[in-house]
Amino acid sequence: MSSQIPHVAPLTTTSRSRTVRWSDPKATAESGRDLPGIEFLSQWMRGERPGAPICELMGFKLIDVEEGGVVFASTPDESVYNPIGMVHGGMACTMLDSAAGCAVHTTLPAGVGYSSIEIKVNFLRPIHADTGEILARGRVTKAGKRVCFAESDLRDSAGNVLATATSSCLIITA
Template sequence: MTDAEQAAVAAGVQDWGTPAAKIVEWYDPMITAAAARRLPGLEFLRAIMDGKLPPPPIASLLGFRPVEIEPGRVVFEGTPDESVYNPIGVVHGGLVCTLADTAAACAVHTTLPAGVGYTSIDLNVSYTRPVTRDSGSLRAVGTVVKPGRRVAFSRAEILDAAGKVVATATSSCLVMPPAGDAEG
């Protein structure tokens, strides 16, 4: 920082330029949640991808969407912008973590019948390189490692536009039987 910049900061001068803006729109999340209870996971996620169901608000907020859905495997894509930067000038790890959690958990969801729920038990993310707007579109690939009746295991890999891995993750999900099931 130059002496002039240090003096401006010390004096409280705030020449930050013109603020940027981002409009976020979403739909009633309960429409999607209701469909999740009545459709098999694979069919449910494909309905979101195909625009037959509204995306969850978190996907609209962070700007990612499903682009491939098959049994035990999903792919989400999104291009982060500066609105998700942290104080040191790179994309916040929380966005990458959210993408990893989404891909890993939704891969598990593709294996579940109608009415069966799930939730993440844990998520271990390893960041391998920084992400900036120059990283381009991120691709999150989630894969089921071991399906289960009570706990399922999955992994995710996040790649930048050049195909370089920016993060990997492992996850376990609690599989929850439908309400009223004798096992529950």
């Protein structure tokens, strides 16, 4: 068995770029400590406070907030592709984790935070740049004093389920 790698001609491709801008996340978090989670997230959704840098990086935005639930939207492009030509599962997982975690955040009083401690994701359909807008809906399934449970799903504009997740979040008090 030869250990030599066969010569492969280099691909000729057109280079693309993307610029990402974000606000200081520590300052944003500190400025919102006196707000109940639902108000903090509602201000973010309305553009009255900066959002999470991960949303800027991956290109998704918070579009709906209610007690126990949120919705994020994205129209993925090639910048979030994996090496085999489809949207990386990490992007889908990040949207699902954000939706579940922020749904939990809507139930928390001022000064209380959360951290994801577990997420289980099922990828059901591939996502491509031509899939169009995708929506991640998160909802709390059981609120607790130390741990909250949530679920989220990712759907295309026709309502087809692309991925689902269940999550647990640790409640952090100051």
